[in-house]
Amino acid sequence: MRIALFVTCLNDTMFPGTGQAVVRLLRRLGHEVEFPSAQTCCGQMHFNTGYRKQVLPLVRNFAETFAPYEAVVTPSASCAAMIRDWHPRLDDAARDTAAKVHELTEFLVDVLGVTDVGAYYPHRVTYHPTCHSLRMLGLGDRPLRLLREVRGLELVELPDAAECCGFGGTFALKNPAVSAAMGADKAARVRRTGADALCAADNSCLMHIGGVLTRTAGPAVRTVHLAEILASTEEDPS
Amino acid sequence: MSEPQGRRTGPDRDATGTGAPHGAPQGPRTARDEILGRIERALGRRRPPVDRAYAAIERPYRRRHHESGIVDLFAERLAHYRAVVHRVEPADLPGAVARVLTRGRYAVPAGLPAHWLAEVDPALLVHEPPTTELDALDGVVTGCAAAIAETGTIVLDHGPGQGRRALSLVPDHHLIVVTADQIAPDVPEALERLSPARPLTFVSGPSATSDIELNRVEGVHGPRTLDVIVTR
Amino acid sequence: MTMPTYLGMPAFPRAARAAVADERLRDNLARATGTIRDRRRAAVAELDDWAALREAGRRIKDHTLRYLDHYLRLLEEKVTAAGGTVHWARDAAEANRIVADLIRATGRTEVVKVKSMATQEIGLNEALEKEGITAYETDLAELIVQLGDDRPSHILVPAIHRNRSEIRDIFRRRMPDAPPDLSDEPAELAEAARRHLRAKFLSAQVAVSGVNFAVAETGTLVVLESEGNGRMCLTLPKTLISVMGIEKVVPTWRDLEVFLQLLPRSSTAERMNPYTSAWTGVTPGDGPQEFHLVLLDNGRTSVLADEVGRQALRCIRCSACLNVCPVYARAGGHAYGSPYPGPIGAILSPQIRGIGSPVDASLPYASSLCGACLEACPVAIDIPEVLVHLRAKVVEEGPRHPLAGTAMAAAGWTLRSPRRLALAQRLASASRRLIGRRGRIRRLPGPLRAWTDSRDAPAPPPESFRAWWKRTDGGRA
Numbered sequence: 001m002r003i004a005l006f007v008t009c010l011n012d013t014m015f016p017g018t019g020q021a022v023v024r025l026l027r028r029l030g031h032e033v034e035f036p037s038a039q040t041c042c043g044q045m046h047f048n049t050g051y052r053k054q055v056l057p058l059v060r061n062f063a064e065t066f067a068p069y070e071a072v073v074t075p076s077a078s079c080a081a082m083i084r085d086w087h088p089r090l091d092d093a094a095r096d097t098a099a100k101v102h103e104l105t106e107f108l109v110d111v112l113g114v115t116d117v118g119a120y121y122p123h124r125v126t127y128h129p130t131c132h133s134l135r136m137l138g139l140g141d142r143p144l145r146l147l148r149e150v151r152g153l154e155l156v157e158l159p160d161a162a163e164c165c166g167f168g169g170t171f172a173l174k175n176p177a178v179s180a181a182m183g184a185d186k187a188a189r190v191r192r193t194g195a196d197a198l199c200a201a202d203n204s205c206l207m208h209i210g211g212v213l214t215r216t217a218g219p220a221v222r223t224v225h226l227a228e229i230l231a232s233t234e235e236d237p238s
Numbered sequence: 239m240s241e242p243q244g245r246r247t248g249p250d251r252d253a254t255g256t257g258a259p260h261g262a263p264q265g266p267r268t269a270r271d272e273i274l275g276r277i278e279r280a281l282g283r284r285r286p287p288v289d290r291a292y293a294a295i296e297r298p299y300r301r302r303h304h305e306s307g308i309v310d311l312f313a314e315r316l317a318h319y320r321a322v323v324h325r326v327e328p329a330d331l332p333g334a335v336a337r338v339l340t341r342g343r344y345a346v347p348a349g350l351p352a353h354w355l356a357e358v359d360p361a362l363l364v365h366e367p368p369t370t371e372l373d374a375l376d377g378v379v380t381g382c383a384a385a386i387a388e389t390g391t392i393v394l395d396h397g398p399g400q401g402r403r404a405l406s407l408v409p410d411h412h413l414i415v416v417t418a419d420q421i422a423p424d425v426p427e428a429l430e431r432l433s434p435a436r437p438l439t440f441v442s443g444p445s446a447t448s449d450i451e452l453n454r455v456e457g458v459h460g461p462r463t464l465d466v467i468v469t470r
Numbered sequence: 471m472t473m474p475t476y477l478g479m480p481a482f483p484r485a486a487r488a489a490v491a492d493e494r495l496r497d498n499l500a501r502a503t504g505t506i507r508d509r510r511r512a513a514v515a516e517l518d519d520w521a522a523l524r525e526a527g528r529r530i531k532d533h534t535l536r537y538l539d540h541y542l543r544l545l546e547e548k549v550t551a552a553g554g555t556v557h558w559a560r561d562a563a564e565a566n567r568i569v570a571d572l573i574r575a576t577g578r579t580e581v582v583k584v585k586s587m588a589t590q591e592i593g594l595n596e597a598l599e600k601e602g603i604t605a606y607e608t609d610l611a612e613l614i615v616q617l618g619d620d621r622p623s624h625i626l627v628p629a630i631h632r633n634r635s636e637i638r639d640i641f642r643r644r645m646p647d648a649p650p651d652l653s654d655e656p657a658e659l660a661e662a663a664r665r666h667l668r669a670k671f672l673s674a675q676v677a678v679s680g681v682n683f684a685v686a687e688t689g690t691l692v693v694l695e696s697e698g699n700g701r702m703c704l705t706l707p708k709t710l711i712s713v714m715g716i717e718k719v720v721p722t723w724r725d726l727e728v729f730l731q732l733l734p735r736s737s738t739a740e741r742m743n744p745y746t747s748a749w750t751g752v753t754p755g756d757g758p759q760e761f762h763l764v765l766l767d768n769g770r771t772s773v774l775a776d777e778v779g780r781q782a783l784r785c786i787r788c789s790a791c792l793n794v795c796p797v798y799a800r801a802g803g804h805a806y807g808s809p810y811p812g813p814i815g816a817i818l819s820p821q822i823r824g825i826g827s828p829v830d831a832s833l834p835y836a837s838s839l840c841g842a843c844l845e846a847c848p849v850a851i852d853i854p855e856v857l858v859h860l861r862a863k864v865v866e867e868g869p870r871h872p873l874a875g876t877a878m879a880a881a882g883w884t885l886r887s888p889r890r891l892a893l894a895q896r897l898a899s900a901s902r903r904l905i906g907r908r909g910r911i912r913r914l915p916g917p918l919r920a921w922t923d924s925r926d927a928p929a930p931p932p933e934s935f936r937a938w939w940k941r942t943d944g945g946r947a
Binding site for chain 2: 498501502503505506517518519522523525526529530533536537538539540542543552557558559560564608609610611614626627629630633634637656657659660661663664667668671672685688690696697698699701702704705706716721722723724726727728730731734738740741742743744745746747748749750753755756757765767771772774775780
């Protein structure tokens with residue numbers, strides 16, 4: 001199976017560790033991934049902000065870049081949802097490629113059929129189901145099933161987990177007061193779990209919640225992408 | 239002020255008022271023609287026949303959510319709204335009515351089965367009082383047209399034995415007699431039993447409001463006490 | 471098209487900022503919406519065919535909209551045949567004119583009103599006041615709003631922004647017959663409203679109502695309510711005037727079997743609301759002997775013309791989307807600058823009014839696109855989809871934001887080419903030591919300051935993923 005990694009523009013630029021974790025994790029499970037260097041962005045930011053003219057070239061570039069692969073894996077539920085839900089509606093030629101895109105936990109659970117990926121992560125962890133992973137992509141309990149198999153990991157439930165953290169892409173800039181208020185409430189609930197790490201399937205939301213966590217007073221909670229927990233082992237901790 | 243273009247003048251208005259829009263009449267277009275014209279432009283003209291399109295709407299939902307225990311369910315759901323529910327054998331109905339209507343004066347609609355009131359002190363009963371006297375009464379006793387078990391709802395169609403709408407609205411205490419055969423399991427079957435040509439009042443418990451902090455509080459403008467006698 | 475009383479409202483972000491700073495408001499909203507959220511979930515979960523009901527509701531509404539002209543003609547015919555009179559109003563001014571003339575024709579200067587979104591939308595009370603006609607709101611929450619010279623902030627519970635002690639204070643101050651020792655017990659407050667309005671109901675000659683559903687095949691109008699004020703208004707006066715948006719029509723009596731299950735559970739989280747009234751024209755000897763129905767367009771036909779946006783016309787005004795919306799819970803209803811707040815307002819107001827004003831151009835952005843509204847909507851309105859659709863309209867036709875436009879164009883230009891993206895990443899990485907401290911940035915320049923005003927930003931990494939991949943051959947080197 002030829003597997004390509006769509007790392008996403010945000011992870012590529014700001015969170016390379018997440019992409020590296022996906023490569024390491026899949027390699028450990030016996031699968032080499034390729035990184036087609038023509039990839040850039042799924043177009044979600046422009047699409048969701050109303051800049052449609054900017055979107056189509058990005059959709060076409062995505063479809064062309066990933067067409068040769070049998071599967072495309074991405075460590076972003078939000079981008080996976082954008083591609084699967086919207087790319088075919090924006091450009092019919094993008095349909096086939098879009099259908100091959102899997103968010104990481106979908107790829108692990110549905111395509112590879114694994115929930116125990118041999119990870120070790122000795123921390124108290126809580127999981128925030130991001131809106132797009134929950135309500136657009138319908139990841140369900142896949143991330144939790146994976147996390148429950150991680151050795152050393154103590155999973156604690158996040159109250160009101162399904163409520164949005166307030167990131168919302170450019171919403172965070174266009175409505176900063178409401179976005180920050182939502183973020184503060186989410187961060188406070190994260191702190192109350194006593195977890196020392198917060199994980200999610202999207203670094204965008206983690207960047208927002210993490211930014212509030214480090215700005216506000218309270219015990220330190222690190223934010224970490226799910227992929228990095230799943231890639232972590234005793235020999236090679238992340 | 240000029241007469242607005244949108245005004246229609248009622249049942250006896252000009253003959254062009256109903257049916258398909260007529261060709262643009264002399265003078266300014268009426269609001270009716272303009273709105274219907276906007277709708278037609280918005281939708282385009284090529285549509286399948288309306289009846290066929292309507293019939294194609296799938297309805298895969300249930301006709302009822304419970305198959306058995308309908309009377310019990312009705313009593314339970316109604317009591318949940320803090321209505322006072324009395325379950326009696328048909329033979330004990332007059333006794334049950336008398337036990338509820340103990341003091342004060344009660345409005346009685348024409349057509350209420352006389353034997354329901356056989357054991358009530360006649361001095362307590364006011365038959366078909368005028369609307370101006372309703373506020374001075376303590377309560378009202380009526381039958382109903384149908385009931386819905388799933389939602390604990392009673393429906394009045396204001397026919398004989400139920401009285402006009404004001405009768406069961408103004409007095410602060412409403413006693414309704416529901417017979418077991420009137421209880422439909424759920425909303426769809428209840429609506430089938432009702433005629434929309436009649437005025438209908440669906441009652442689900444005493445009057446209430448959720449307007450203060452979104453919590454339900456019983457007792458606002460409608461009857462604050464709702465007694466329901468359900469015969470087996 | 472117009473919503474007369476909402477002219478000149480500030481854009482959403484500014485109004486929301488003020489609301490977020492109001493801790494009591496946030497507290498009231500969080501408490502009320504939190505309560506109803508859990509109860510709604512339970513009420514919906516009780517019906518194992520909810521998804522099927524929701525889908526049927528969606529289809530019935532879509533069908534009706536597709537044949538709206540047909541069903542409005544049928545409704546008119548049936549209402550007229552049953553002794554009612556049907557009026558058509560192109561916009562708010564025309565509707566207000568019709569209602570005022572009808573009231574004046576009765577010789578009365580007072581009307582009782584049962585809560586109606588349509589009359590809020592057209593600013594009927596204010597229009598009547600100018601004609602010397604006093605409208606008394608009889609719904610408890612509307613009464614609270616009216617006595618407090620306030621604006622509604624919720625579709626179902628217009629005074630949701632007020633807690634019980636604020637309501638007590640308003641009653642003590644503004645309700646002439648309120649007991650001086652009135653407490654903040656909800657039951658006592660309800661009792662005070664009952665006593666206050668009793669005489670009004672008993673003497674009212676004219677009532678104005680809205681409509682929840684209008685059945686075309688029978689000409690039957692349906693109003694759902696809780697308190698009994700609706701029954702009072704629909705029953706006791708001699709003249710009844712009902713104002714309905716043209717999208718409120720449903721084809722058949724049978725269709726109510728779907729909506730009478732969907733609406734109460736979504737709205738107040740009850741199996742059924744306390745009272746539902748249905749009437750067809752005039753019934754001799756029972757209720758109002760003169761009945762007028764005003765069919766209101768006010769922008770709805772232009773919503774209908776938009777194939778993506780028209781799904782907003784499915785709305786049955788349950789307010790479930792408000793109650794689950796995290797933005798609404800923090801910004802409150804007033805920030806939406808319209809009687810339709812929350813997610814549905816964010817797609818309805820800019821469509822009804824157009825996107826020319828600052829508030830209307832900002833409403834499509836008043837959402838994090840979290841999708842909770844779509845999940846809760848009993849007629850499956852894809853609110854996020856319409857929001858994004860309207861954002862595209864704002865970018866193309868709305869007020870210009872040169873800075874944002876330039877930034878988005880620049881980002882688009884960069885992202886169109888992997889080479890330019892790589893260059894931008896190298897620049898970002900080179901700047902990390904300048905702007906970051908221990909991996910965090912506390913203050914960003916330009917429009918990005920909106921981010922760092924309330925949260926840290928991560929400093930760019932020493933190298934991007936693509937640079938790492940190239941340097942290490944995907945970690946194999």
